[in-house]
Amino acid sequence: MELIFPSVIIILACVALLLFLRWKNLSGPPCIGGWIPWIGAAFEFGKAPLEFIEKARIKYGPIFTVFAVGTRMTFVTEEEGIDVFLKSKEVNFELAVQDPVYRTASIPKNVFLTLHEKLYILMKGKMGTFNLCHFTGQLAEELQEQLENLGTHGTRDLTILVRHLLYPVSVNTLFKKGLFPTNKKKITEFYQQFQTYDEGFEYGSQMPECLLRNWSKSKRWFLAFFEKNIPVIKAKKSEKDNSMTLMQVLLDTIDMETNERSPNYGLLLLWASLSNAVPIAFWTLGFILSQPSLYKAIMEGISSVFGAAGKDKIKVSEDDLKKLPLIKWCILETIRLRAPGAITRKVMKPVKILDFTVPSGDLLMLSPFWLHRNPKYFPEPELFKPERWKEANLEKHAFLDGFVAFGSGKYQCPGRWFAMLEIEMCIILLFYYYDCSLLDPLPKQSSLHLVGVQQPEGRCRIEYRQRK
Ligand code: HEM
Numbered sequence: 001m002e003l004i005f006p007s008v009i010i011i012l013a014c015v016a017l018l019l020f021l022r023w024k025n026l027s028g029p030p031c032i033g034g035w036i037p038w039i040g041a042a043f044e045f046g047k048a049p050l051e052f053i054e055k056a057r058i059k060y061g062p063i064f065t066v067f068a069v070g071t072r073m074t075f076v077t078e079e080e081g082i083d084v085f086l087k088s089k090e091v092n093f094e095l096a097v098q099d100p101v102y103r104t105a106s107i108p109k110n111v112f113l114t115l116h117e118k119l120y121i122l123m124k125g126k127m128g129t130f131n132l133c134h135f136t137g138q139l140a141e142e143l144q145e146q147l148e149n150l151g152t153h154g155t156r157d158l159t160i161l162v163r164h165l166l167y168p169v170s171v172n173t174l175f176k177k178g179l180f181p182t183n184k185k186k187i188t189e190f191y192q193q194f195q196t197y198d199e200g201f202e203y204g205s206q207m208p209e210c211l212l213r214n215w216s217k218s219k220r221w222f223l224a225f226f227e228k229n230i231p232v233i234k235a236k237k238s239e240k241d242n243s244m245t246l247m248q249v250l251l252d253t254i255d256m257e258t259n260e261r262s263p264n265y266g267l268l269l270l271w272a273s274l275s276n277a278v279p280i281a282f283w284t285l286g287f288i289l290s291q292p293s294l295y296k297a298i299m300e301g302i303s304s305v306f307g308a309a310g311k312d313k314i315k316v317s318e319d320d321l322k323k324l325p326l327i328k329w330c331i332l333e334t335i336r337l338r339a340p341g342a343i344t345r346k347v348m349k350p351v352k353i354l355d356f357t358v359p360s361g362d363l364l365m366l367s368p369f370w371l372h373r374n375p376k377y378f379p380e381p382e383l384f385k386p387e388r389w390k391e392a393n394l395e396k397h398a399f400l401d402g403f404v405a406f407g408s409g410k411y412q413c414p415g416r417w418f419a420m421l422e423i424e425m426c427i428i429l430l431f432y433y434y435d436c437s438l439l440d441p442l443p444k445q446s447s448l449h450l451v452g453v454q455q456p457e458g459r460c461r462i463e464y465r466q467r468k
Pocket residue numbers: 093120123174269272273274276277280335340343344404405406407408409411412413414415416418419453
């Protein structure tokens with residue numbers, strides 16, 4: 001009797017626990033795990049995350065949880081879930097990205113949480129639509145300097161060409177004029193290090209650094225680069241009007257709170273400014289050049305605004321840009337089709353979506369890439385149709401409904417208008433000076449990326465020849 005009593009209690013406790021777990025599971029969205037504890041669905045998911053998401057949506061419905069390496073990611077794919085993602089006070093951006101920020105830029109949680117909102121407001125203001133006009137002149141100047149290096153004609157891989165234009169232009173515009181190396185060896189080193197850092201970023205944001213030797217080296221290379229250059233960036237204001245660059249403005253605030261993390265923020269801003277803008281410039285040029293009638297229409301626009309190509313440098317004004325809406329539509333249509341695989345928020349308190357309760361601690365995930373393929377928002381979603389952007393009120397800085405490539409809500413991408421402007425200027429100036437054609441078909445997009453926009457899977461060469 002003495003032995004039976006505790007056994008009954010243990011059995012009852014187990015039954016209660018099982019019922020509780022079953023109830024919990026029933027009230028949560030369907031969960032895709034694997035048979036290996038903790039690892040869960042990591043292998044299947046990691047092989048091709050974008051395809052995995054779409055297959056799971058078809059099999060499990062509009063909301064489902066993927067359990068992988070100890071993390072629960074709950075994907076929302078339809079209105080009700082999207083609304084919670086974008087508007088609920090119970091889901092949080094900062095707590096969702098804090099861990100990846102720590103892994104990729106070594107910014108500790110307390111520093112990140114103290115500074116994030118202040119820095120975000122500064123970036124949003126400095127790169128907002130009112131201030132955009134301050135970038136136009138310098139972007140044009142920097143781009144024309146880089147274009148001079150292309151010579152009269154040549155053939156290059158389009159990705160490399162875009163990198164050679166946008167790396168120096170972004171660094172010199174956002175950090176400090178002249179900061180980008182000018183010595184050939186150092187330029188090559190910068191390119192190689194950034195490529196390694198960028199390519200490994202997604203793994204680096206999830207795995208211990210000790211498992212990613214080369215990536216870790218490139219991260220340390222950039223931290224040392226900024227450590228050396230922060231005093232230089234701080235020292236020099238614009239000779240023309242004493243104005244400050246974005247990084248100089250950020251450094252003022254970072255210094256007030258902590259004087260040790262400036263290089264880390266330099267690295268984060270560098271990555272944010274290049275990782276999406278470069279592939280989007282690549283794809284936009286690729287889409288335009290692979291459609292002769294579109295390329296012709298764009299060239300007619302450029303010639304009507306700037307005249308025939310000559311030897312002198314040109315100035316590009318806000319008014320000029322307004323006369324060339326087709327280029328902006330092409331950029332937006334490219335961003336729609338190559339949008340980030342996922343954006344994320346942390347669930348702070350359980351949230352109800354459809355008939356399910358998503359528990360606190362889950363990462364709520366939204367896929368701009370798949371949302372942009374919903375025919376309800378974008379008819380014939382797989383087609384590249386720049387003219388659909390005619391409907392958007394771009395004068396009022398509004399995108400089309402259902403377009404979330406820059407995120408949405410409180411912490412929408414603060415660099416979105418700058419990115420659009422930089423890519424627009426890049427296309428205008430390249431096409432103004434050179435006749436271009438593609439020597440290879442446009443490559444497929446890789447489906448390996450959740451973080452950021454989609455990368456090309458193979459090479460694509462461009463031939464360029466100075467216009468007469
Ligand atoms: C086409 C190019 C770009 C795309 C598609 C893009 C997309 C995004 C997305 C999806 C987010 C996360 C928003 C969210 O979760 O709601 C983001 C954040 C951010 N982006 Fe961009 N971005 C682009 C270009 C740029 C550029 C050129 C800059 C800087 C000059 C920039 C700076 C940032 C920063 C600093 C954040 C983090 C904001 C925060 O911490 O609150 N982005 N971007």
